[in-house]
Amino acid sequence: MRNKNGEAQVLSGMKEKQKRYETLVRAFHADIYRYAYWLVKDKPVAEDIVQETFLRAWRSLDSLQDEKAAKSWLITILRRENARRFERKQLDLVDIDDVSVFDEQPSTESALAHRELNQLMLGLKEEYREPLMLQLLFGFSGEEIAEQLNLNKNTVMTRLFRARNQLKEALESQNTLRGRKNG
Amino acid sequence: MDELEFRRRVYANPDNNEQDVIDAATQDPEKQAFRNELKAFNNRLSVASKVPVPEDLAHKLIWQQSVRDFALQKKRNRWYTAMAASIAFVAGISFTQWYNAPQADLSMQALAHMQYAEQEKSHSAVPVDLQQINAKLAGFGAHLAADIGNVKSANYCHLSTVRSLHLILDTDQGLMSVFVLPHSDDTALPKSFAGERFHGESVDLHKANVIVVGENGAELAPLKNKVTRNMLFST
Numbered sequence: 169m170r171n172k173n174g175e176a177q178v179l180s181g182m183k184e185k186q187k188r189y190e191t192l193v194r195a196f197h198a199d200i201y202r203y204a205y206w207l208v209k210d211k212p213v214a215e216d217i218v219q220e221t222f223l224r225a226w227r228s229l230d231s232l233q234d235e236k237a238a239k240s241w242l243i244t245i246l247r248r249e250n251a252r253r254f255e256r257k258q259l260d261l262v263d264i265d266d267v268s269v270f271d272e273q274p275s276t277e278s279a280l281a282h283r284e285l286n287q288l289m290l291g292l293k294e295e296y297r298e299p300l301m302l303q304l305l306f307g308f309s310g311e312e313i314a315e316q317l318n319l320n321k322n323t324v325m326t327r328l329f330r331a332r333n334q335l336k337e338a339l340e341s342q343n344t345l346r347g348r349k350n351g
Numbered sequence: 352m353d354e355l356e357f358r359r360r361v362y363a364n365p366d367n368n369e370q371d372v373i374d375a376a377t378q379d380p381e382k383q384a385f386r387n388e389l390k391a392f393n394n395r396l397s398v399a400s401k402v403p404v405p406e407d408l409a410h411k412l413i414w415q416q417s418v419r420d421f422a423l424q425k426k427r428n429r430w431y432t433a434m435a436a437s438i439a440f441v442a443g444i445s446f447t448q449w450y451n452a453p454q455a456d457l458s459m460q461a462l463a464h465m466q467y468a469e470q471e472k473s474h475s476a477v478p479v480d481l482q483q484i485n486a487k488l489a490g491f492g493a494h495l496a497a498d499i500g501n502v503k504s505a506n507y508c509h510l511s512t513v514r515s516l517h518l519i520l521d522t523d524q525g526l527m528s529v530f531v532l533p534h535s536d537d538t539a540l541p542k543s544f545a546g547e548r549f550h551g552e553s554v555d556l557h558k559a560n561v562i563v564v565g566e567n568g569a570e571l572a573p574l575k576n577k578v579t580r581n582m583l584f585s586t
Contacts, residue, residue, distance in 0.1 A: 198404045285399040304400040328363040
C-alpha cells in the first residue's frame with residue numbers, strides 16, 4: 169500500500185515536472201532560440217544548442233525554485249552551452265557576409281530593409297550584440313543585463329549605446345549610398 | 352540633462368521611461384523628436400531581432416525530452432533487469448553447487464531411502480531374478496555371481512546426486528537394502544552408521560561402494576559378506 173502510494177507520488181511528481189518543463193518550453197523556446205541564433209549566427213547550430221539547453225534544463229529543473237528566474241536561468245544554461253561548444257572544438261566560423269542569412273528572397277521593400285537590419289545586427293561585435301539582444305528579446309533592464317553577463321551596469325549601458333549608434337550610422341550610410349545610386 | 356547624456360541614455364534604451372528622461376524630452380522638442388526617432392528605430396530592431404523560429408521546435412524539445420527520458424528509464428530498467436538476472440544467475444549457480452555438492456552424508460540418504468523401501472511394492476510376487484539384477488548392475492561394471500537372497504525389487508535411485516542401485520531383500524531378519532553406488536572421491540561414507548530405526552554398514556569393493564541397511568538389531572554381516580563374496584567386477 170505504502171509502495172503504491174510512493175509510486176503514485178513519484179508518478180505525480182514526474183507528471184508535475186513534465187508539466188513545468190512543457191510550460192517552460194512553450195514560454196521561452198522561441199526567444200531562447202532567437203538568442204541562440206544571435207549568439208552563434210547559424211540556425212542549425214542554434215537549434216542544437218537550444219536542444220542541449222532544454223535538456224540540461226530538464227535535468228536540473230528541480231533546482232529552479234523561482235519561476236520568475238526561469239528566463240535568466242535558461243539564458244545562463246544557453247551561454248554555458250555555447251561556451252562549451254567552443255571548448256569542444258574550435259568551429260570553422262563562416263564569415264556571415266559570405267552566407268545568405270535568409271533563404272527567402274526579399275520581395276518587398278520592408279523585407280529588404282528587414283534583411284538589411286539583420287545583416288547589420290549580425291555584423292555587430294558580440295560584446296555589443298549580446299546585451300542588445302537581451303534587451304530586445306527579453307526586455308531586460310540594464311541591471312539585469314549586467315547581472316546576466318557579469319558586467320557592471322555602466323559598461324552595459326555604454327555597449328547598448330554603441331550598438332544602436334553603430335547600427336543607426338550603418339543604416340544611414342547605406343541609405344545615403346542607395347540614395348546616390350537611385351539618384 | 353545635457354544633450355550628450357540624454358542621447359546616451361536614449362540610445363542605450365529608447366524605451367527608457369525614467370522620469371528625468373521624459374522630463375527632458377517634454378521640455379525640448381528636438382529631444383522629443385530624437386527620442387521618437389530612436390523609439391521607431393528600436394521597434395524595427397526589435398522586429399528584426401525576432402527571427403523566425405523553426406515551427407516544430409517546441410514539439411521537438413518536448414519530444415526529445417520524453418524520448419531521452421524514456422531511453423534513460425529503459426536503460427535504468429535494463430540495468431535493473433541485468434542486476435536481477437545476475438542475482439538470479441548467482442543464486443542459481445550457488446543453489447546448483449549446493450544441491451549438486453555430494454552430500455557428505457550418503458549414509459543418511461540411505462537411511463532415508465529405507466523409509467521408502469517399506470512402501471516399495473515388489474514388481475511381482477516372484478523375486479527379481481539374478482539376470483535382471485545383473486542387467487542393472489552392469490551400469491556399475493559389476494555383476495553378481497550368485498543369488499544373494501530374495502530380492503523383492505531392484506531399482507535405480509539417487510542417494511543425493513549419486514545414482515545407485517537399490518536392492519530390497521526379504522530376509523529372515525526383515526527387509527534389508529543393498530545400495531550399490533559408484534566410487535566418488537569426495538564422498539565420505541562411514542563404515543557403519545545408524546538412525547532411529549535402521550542401521551547400515553558400508554564396504555568398499557573394487558569399483559563400487561556397497562551399503563547394506565537393515566532394521567536396528569538386524570545382523571547385517573551375513574548379507575554384506577554375501578554381497579562382497581558374489582559381486583564381481585569386470586576389468
